[in-house]
Amino acid sequence: MDGHYEFLVMPFGLTNAPSTFQAIVNDLLRSYLRIFFIFYDILVYIPRLQDHLTRLDLILELLEKHKLFKCSFATTQVSYLGHLISSIGMAPNLEKIQAITS
Secondary structure, eight states, rough: OSSSSOOOSSSSSSSHHHHHHHHHHHHHTTGGGTTTTEEEEEEEEOOSHHHHHHHHHHHHHHHHHTOOOOOSSSSSEEEETTEEETTTEEEOOHHHHHHOOO
């Protein structure tokens, strides 16, 4: 599964951004690719929980070191694509609505 993949929407708004991002992540994490890691989204797989957590920590540290890191864990609410998602459900993000109406 090594190679370039194509997004349907440009994530960074730049020409060739998807293939460039794919190449950067593949190069950065090449030594772990297909051993316990697959990049499309980012999938880390290991049968034992403790090993999984150790390797997940390794991947997240590498992504953070190279400023390719944006994620949240154990939150009650997340803002995603103009919506707020929580255990209650999904609702429009009022900050985004305010920005549009202003």
